[in-house]
Amino acid sequence: MRKAFKRILVFLLLVTTMLPATLLTACGHQHTFSSTWSFDDNYHWREATCEHDEVADRGLHQSATREEMEGDDIYDVVYCLICGKEMSRTLHVHTFDTDSWSSDEHQHWHSATCRHISLRIDLADHILETICFTIGGVDWDITRCTICGYEVARVEHIHTFSEEWAYDENQHWHPATCIHAHLTDSIGPHQFNYALVEENGELFDVYTCTECQFVLRVPHQHTFESKFAYDEDYHWHPCTCGHDDAVEKRPHIFSSHTYSDGDEIIYEEFCLDCGYVKTKMPI
Ligand SMILES: [Zn+2]
Ligand SMILES: [Zn+2]
Ligand SMILES: [Zn+2]
Ligand SMILES: [Zn+2]
Ligand SMILES: [Zn+2]
Ligand SMILES: [Zn+2]
Ligand SMILES: [Zn+2]
Ligand SMILES: [Zn+2]
Structure with missing residues (x-):
């Protein structure tokens, strides 16, 4: 009508x-x-x-x-x-330029190409993503829309690192939290604190890094001096790890010989293993 x-x-x-x-x-x-x-x-x-x-x-x-x-x-x-x-x-069918986006600070859309130029389709907020690009040798953090490419910010990239330590058996470091995951900060060898720990009657050497959380725990091996100690009856290797219980005392294995010392002939009875001299006299 x-x-x-x-x-x-x-x-x-x-x-x-x-x-x-x-x-x-x-x-x-x-x-x-x-x-x-x-x-x-x-x-x-x-x-x-x-x-x-x-x-x-x-x-x-x-x-x-x-x-x-x-x-x-x-x-x-x-x-x-x-x-x-x-x-x-x-x-009349409205036509739109779907090959290229129009955008403002907050949104993107496809504009009409017919006479209704104020019409918009696919209007939506930008979907922002920050990516680091190297341009002219400088790393830039560029924040832009993944749909239309509208760039909202560009700042020079500064590497960032975790407060937490990462570690392996040998060293610890702060890993990068930026996209440069391969970068490390403060990398260095562990600084060990030593403790001897007994568990179910077994001894363990426990090395704990004072910087990171790395703990190395190995069964304790007693250590001994290479030189013998001895008394009249026994010889032994003194323990260097403080576990005197671990010391094994063995009786001397005696032998004897004679040798000349100037005008004198000396008879000597001694231990073959430790060199303890039990008897030494001229004959
Ligand atoms: Zn007419
Ligand atoms: Zn007429
Ligand atoms: Zn139209
Ligand atoms: Zn956009
Ligand atoms: Zn970085
Ligand atoms: Zn460490
Ligand atoms: Zn020991
Ligand atoms: Zn001996």
């Missing part, structure tokens, strides 16, 4: 503005013409309303385009500016 009404309105406007002057014939008769237009595909005109076979205001249609709404649909209507004849009517 509205469409029809609008068309009539346009038509009436045209009629009032275009109302032709009446034409005088030689005999003084004044032809009169219809206030409504007649038309065919190409021309419009006014028919005479007197008895004469005359037309007035004949002319080619002058096309113009207007937009009409039908419900949610938009139609592009091509019509004659003069007579109002509708020459075509096509459903």
Whole structure:
């Protein structure tokens, strides 16, 4: 209804503005013409309303385009500016530039390429991601939208490292928390504290790094001096780890020999293992 009404309105406007002057014939008769237009595909005109076979205001249609709404649909209507004849009517489909994004500080969208330039589709907030790029030998943290590429920030990259230690058997370090995961800070050998720990009757050497949490725990091996100690009956290797219980005392294995010392012949009885001399006398 509205469409029809609008068309009539346009038509009436045209009629009032275009109302032709009446034409005088030689005999003084004044032809009169219809206030409504007649038309065919190409021309419009006014028919005479007197008895004469005359037309007035004949002319080619002058096309113009207007937009009409039908419900949610938009139609592009091509019509004659003069007579109002509708020459075509096509459903308008908005077109959008889906190959490139438009964006502002917060959002991106595809803009219309038809005359409805303010229309937007796929409107959404940027999805931001920060990636480190090396440009001209400098690392930059560039924050930009993963969808449209809009860049919101660019700052020079500074490596960051964990407060926590990472470690292996030999050393500890602070690992990078930035994308340069291979970088380390404060790398160095463990600084061990030693403790001897007994568990279920077994002894363990426990080395704990004072810097990181690394603990090396190995079964305790007693250590002994390479030199013998001895008394009259036994010889032994003294313990250097403080476990005197671990010391094994063995009886001397005696042997004897004689040797000359200047004018004297000396008889000596001694231990073959430790060298303890039990008897030494001239003979
Ligand atoms: Zn006439
Ligand atoms: Zn026309
Ligand atoms: Zn459009
Ligand atoms: Zn975006
Ligand atoms: Zn880094
Ligand atoms: Zn350590
Ligand atoms: Zn020991
Ligand atoms: Zn001995």
